[in-house]
Amino acid sequence: MSEKKFRKRNYWFNIRKELAPGCGTILTVCSFSIPLLVWVTVSYVPFIWHPDIKLEISADREGVTTVFTAGDRVSKEFFPTFLKGVREENNLVLSARKENNPLSVTRRENIKRLRHLAPLGIANGWLESDEQQNDKKLFELWKGLAEGTLISTEIILNKENLEIIKDNWNVLTKASPDFNLKLYPTEALLKLLPQGVPSNPVYLPAPHEVLSAGWSDFNTVPENGMPTMWERYRHSLTIIFWGFAYSCMLGIPLAILCGSFDFFSKLHEPFIDFFRYMPAPTFSVLFVAFLGTSDAPKIMLVFIGTFFQLVLVIANTTRLLENSLIEAAQTLGANRRQLLTRIILPGILPNLYNDLRILLGWAWTWLVIAELIGEKTGLTGFIDTQGTRYNFDRVFPVIILIGLTGFFTDRLLHWLRHLFFPWTEEARQAPKGLLTRFLLSLNDRNTCFWHTK
Amino acid sequence: MMSNSLELPSYLEQSSAVSARFEKLQNRPVKLKVEDLTKKFDTPKGDILALNNINFQIHRREFVSVIGPSGCGKTTLIRILAGLDFPTSGNVFLEGRRMEGPGAERGMVFQDYTLFPWLSVKKNVMFGLEIKGLGKLNAEAEAMEWLEIVGLAKFADAYPEQLSGGMKQRVAIARSLANRPEILFLDEPFGALDAQTRSSMQAYLLKIWQNVDVTVFFVTHDLDEAIYLSDRIIVLRANPGEIDELIEVPVPRPRSSGQFLTPEFLATKKRLEELIRPPELEQNEVIPMIRLTEVGDEVE
Ligand SMILES: Nc1ncnc2c1ncn2[C@@H]1O[C@H](COP(=O)(O)OP(=O)(O)O)[C@@H](O)[C@H]1O
Ligand SMILES: [Mg+2]
Numbered sequence: 001m002s003e004k005k006f007r008k009r010n011y012w013f014n015i016r017k018e019l020a021p022g023c024g025t026i027l028t029v030c031s032f033s034i035p036l037l038v039w040v041t042v043s044y045v046p047f048i049w050h051p052d053i054k055l056e057i058s059a060d061r062e063g064v065t066t067v068f069t070a071g072d073r074v075s076k077e078f079f080p081t082f083l084k085g086v087r088e089e090n091n092l093v094l095s096a097r098k099e100n101n102p103l104s105v106t107r108r109e110n111i112k113r114l115r116h117l118a119p120l121g122i123a124n125g126w127l128e129s130d131e132q133q134n135d136k137k138l139f140e141l142w143k144g145l146a147e148g149t150l151i152s153t154e155i156i157l158n159k160e161n162l163e164i165i166k167d168n169w170n171v172l173t174k175a176s177p178d179f180n181l182k183l184y185p186t187e188a189l190l191k192l193l194p195q196g197v198p199s200n201p202v203y204l205p206a207p208h209e210v211l212s213a214g215w216s217d218f219n220t221v222p223e224n225g226m227p228t229m230w231e232r233y234r235h236s237l238t239i240i241f242w243g244f245a246y247s248c249m250l251g252i253p254l255a256i257l258c259g260s261f262d263f264f265s266k267l268h269e270p271f272i273d274f275f276r277y278m279p280a281p282t283f284s285v286l287f288v289a290f291l292g293t294s295d296a297p298k299i300m301l302v303f304i305g306t307f308f309q310l311v312l313v314i315a316n317t318t319r320l321l322e323n324s325l326i327e328a329a330q331t332l333g334a335n336r337r338q339l340l341t342r343i344i345l346p347g348i349l350p351n352l353y354n355d356l357r358i359l360l361g362w363a364w365t366w367l368v369i370a371e372l373i374g375e376k377t378g379l380t381g382f383i384d385t386q387g388t389r390y391n392f393d394r395v396f397p398v399i400i401l402i403g404l405t406g407f408f409t410d411r412l413l414h415w416l417r418h419l420f421f422p423w424t425e426e427a428r429q430a431p432k433g434l435l436t437r438f439l440l441s442l443n444d445r446n447t448c449f450w451h452t453k
Numbered sequence: 454m455m456s457n458s459l460e461l462p463s464y465l466e467q468s469s470a471v472s473a474r475f476e477k478l479q480n481r482p483v484k485l486k487v488e489d490l491t492k493k494f495d496t497p498k499g500d501i502l503a504l505n506n507i508n509f510q511i512h513r514r515e516f517v518s519v520i521g522p523s524g525c526g527k528t529t530l531i532r533i534l535a536g537l538d539f540p541t542s543g544n545v546f547l548e549g550r551r552m553e554g555p556g557a558e559r560g561m562v563f564q565d566y567t568l569f570p571w572l573s574v575k576k577n578v579m580f581g582l583e584i585k586g587l588g589k590l591n592a593e594a595e596a597m598e599w600l601e602i603v604g605l606a607k608f609a610d611a612y613p614e615q616l617s618g619g620m621k622q623r624v625a626i627a628r629s630l631a632n633r634p635e636i637l638f639l640d641e642p643f644g645a646l647d648a649q650t651r652s653s654m655q656a657y658l659l660k661i662w663q664n665v666d667v668t669v670f671f672v673t674h675d676l677d678e679a680i681y682l683s684d685r686i687i688v689l690r691a692n693p694g695e696i697d698e699l700i701e702v703p704v705p706r707p708r709s710s711g712q713f714l715t716p717e718f719l720a721t722k723k724r725l726e727e728l729i730r731p732p733e734l735e736q737n738e739v740i741p742m743i744r745l746t747e748v749g750d751e752v753e
Contacts, residue, residue: 327537328567328625332581332632333557342580346571423571423612 036207043206046198053079054199056123056155059116059191061085068194070119073202079194086191090164093188103188110184114138114168116192117145123154139179142169155195164190205393214397229382233401236378239295240367243302244360251310252352258311259318260344269315276308280366284373293374301373305366306359313355314348321347350421357413364406464720467703475701478684481512482548484668485534485636490543492529492694502693503529507543509687509699511636511668518671518683522729526694527672528640534670535561535638547635557581560629562639566621568613574624575600575609581632599627602661619650623657630661636668643678652710655681659708676725680718681708688728697728 012023019027042049052073060067064085068074074082096103114135121127121141131137144150145157146169157165168189176183200206205213218229227235257264280301287297321344329343371380379398386394418426467475490507493500503526511517519527532538534545536555545552547559555561568577575596582592600606603623605616613621622642629637639658643651655678662669673679679686683702690697703717712718 322567324563324565324567325569327555328561328563329569329580330537330555331535331557331559331561331638332628333584334580338584342584343569347569349571421571423573423614425614 040207050198050200051076052199052201053196055194055196057192057195059086059194062089073199082194086193090190093190104186105188107184107186110189113189113191117141120152120155124152135181136179161193164192202390203392209393210396213393217394232378232382239298240302240363243299244306244363246303247306247310251307252314255311255314256318258315272308272311280305281369288374297374298370301370302363302366306363310359314352317351317355318348350424357410361406461720462716464724471703471705478512478515483510484513485511486546488544491541493541505693505695507696514668516662516669516682516684518673518679519687519689520673520679521689522691525689525691531638531640531672535559557632558635560632560634560637562625562629562642564641564644566625568621568624570613573610573612577624578628578631595631599631603627618646619654636670638670640672676722680721
């Protein structure tokens with residue numbers, strides 16, 4: 001009994017002690033769910049952050065050049081000023097009317113004021129999104145809302161606005177009971193007061209917005225002849241594949257030579273060491289100049305970005321191979337070629353595999369830069385376009401897709417190790433069952449494995 | 454240790470059987486000849502003369518051990534003999550041929566096993582055979598034979614990681630011997646094993662050596678091990694590493710662990726102890742001691 005208590009006391013926090021598998025899994029689940037939870041909370045619980053007001057109904061003000069339309073965000077501090085401005089304009093109209101000297105405006109101006117109801121119509125599904133200027137339908141809308149036959153459920157109109165709607169409808173019907181643009185009044189109509197909901201800044205879209213934007217982006221074919229998201233995705237994958245493949249094809253042999261022969265190490269590594277500090281993106285202009293604007297400069301950039309690191313890392317991995325293995329093979333009669341192919345190569349393979357896994361992660365970083373040089377293409381091209389338009393709800397799905405792709409390739413490769421390298425300790429202790437093994441591999445942060453001795 | 458009152462014969466006294474055996478050994482062809490070997494290491498702190506003026510020869514099927522305090526150059530010596538290091542001066546001859554660089558005719562067993570982790574036990578033993586150009590099938594058959602000899606046939610398909618230290622070392626020995634080396638070098642091969650495994654490994658090695666035509670050069674720092682296994686023991690002295698004495702072990706063969714307490718054995722051990730007594734004890738250094746116990750009893 002007392003023994004049990006003792007074990008419990010230091011259950012979670014032990015220096016360099018592994019947690020029980022159950023606890024580990026819980027924490028892994030947490031490591032994903034906590035950030036998600038934070039995002040969800042910040043997005044849906046209004047009083048946590050929500051520094052802005054997202055306008056549902058907007059209005060133009062006289063003599064102010066900045067125009068806000070429904071969907072725009074204004075800061076919470078500014079919103080009352082905005083509201084007050086519109087209200088004062090309405091008061092002018094009302095007081096002029098009271099003095100029997102109503103203000104008159106152009107018919108155009110009145111039509112514009114009536115159109116401010118359009119976003120509400122769209123939100124309730126009474127209008128199609130391309131019918132914002134369909135004045136006939138808008139006329140019906142004003143009528144319905146004023147007479148109470150239509151009730152807006154998506155945007156709850158406040159009392160003041162309901163009054164304004166009735167008031168305007170009175171003025172409208174006085175001029176002409178049926179829809180006729182030509183008979184629209186010139187007596188100034190009231191402006192709808194701006195209405196909005198608390199919201200987060202545009203760069204933090206809520207999960208459901210991201211999901212729906214992602215869903216629609218990945219399921220629609222753009223009309224302007226631009227590639228679909230899946231084509232963009234494939235394009236990105238192609239570039240990273242070739243860039244990394246060339247890097248491996250040239251880099252691995254060179255690295256093994258450097259790691260095995262001091263000759264090659266001294267001959268190549270100092271320069272490579274120097275070269276890798278030169279920022280690869282700055283060469284992109286050069287690549288575009290002699291490779292054109294096709295995929296070639298992009299592949300080249302991924303290649304340059306990974307090649308030098310790869311050579312240095314793998315050369316070092318090669319050097320870390322225990323010398324005694326090489327000496328043992330020598331005393332068994334192996335010559336130089338046999339040492340390379342039968343000892344060094346298989347000996348470093350598991351660690352080389354791991355190095356490549358990590359380098360592949362870097363390749364994704366280079367891909368993002370590569371896709372922005374020359375003609376903007378692939379997923380990053382999309383991110384760039386939508387980002388400059390502040391469509392962050394469309395940007396995030398792509399970022400997440402890149403993240404997930406990287407993460408799952410890495411985990412998959414990690415998990416495949418036990419198939420490729422059955423001799424390692426890790427492979428023998430690998431638990432049975434595909435799913436269990438995969439789930440456990442999410443937890444496994446080991447990159448270096450197998451220790452002789 | 455041994456009290457001086459115990460009457461021991463001189464380690465130089467040999468029974469007639471033993472001296473007859475040494476005579477026969479002397480008449481065998483010389484397998485390995487070491488001539489004026491020196492090895493200097495250039496280090497930032499100055500030169501280290503690791504080996505100085507080493508001369509000896511080993512006859513065919515002889516079992517020779519090297520013993521000496523830690524850091525006296527045993528590893529340096531065996532690595533030079535195996536061709537893994539170059540001497541600063543001097544020569545190594547194998548059956549009259551001057552040796553340079555490592556080769557299959559000189560097998561080596563290291564203290565840390567050095568099995569190839571990516572190869573199964575059987576493939577490890579086949580490694581040298583395949584390099585020699587033996588076909589896969591022949592190599593496999595021969596490897597299995599050797600695994601049989603070291604008693605590990607049923608682990609043929611296991612990976613080295615799955616074996617215990619003693620088993621690994623047996624595979625390493627099998628791997629070297631499968632290559633039919635003319636001489637086998639072992640550098641403290643049992644140093645990392647526990648006492649029981651170690652003594653059974655010693656018995657194993659003796660048995661194998663009796664049944665295989667191989668000359669053995671064995672480095673150890675364990676006196677019992679050296680006496681139990683060897684025909685002759687080279688005692689190295691440190692700084693510079695020089696041969697102190699070359700002892701002919703007077704313990705008759707065949708050996709068994711029962712001989713550990715025979716007078717010849719003890720006499721040899723006593724001599725070895727005299728030769729490589731740790732220097733600290735020689736100086737009668739007094740270690741300052743403060744009593745920190747407060748038990749208060751007077752029991753020492
Ligand atoms: N590569 C080296 N460089 C410099 N000094 C060395 C090197 N190898 C061994 N030595 C020195 O040579 C001496 C003998 O070493 P070693 O042969 O390993 O001793 P032993 O195996 O008997 O313990 C030691 O003093 C050691 O410091
Ligand atoms: Mg040593």
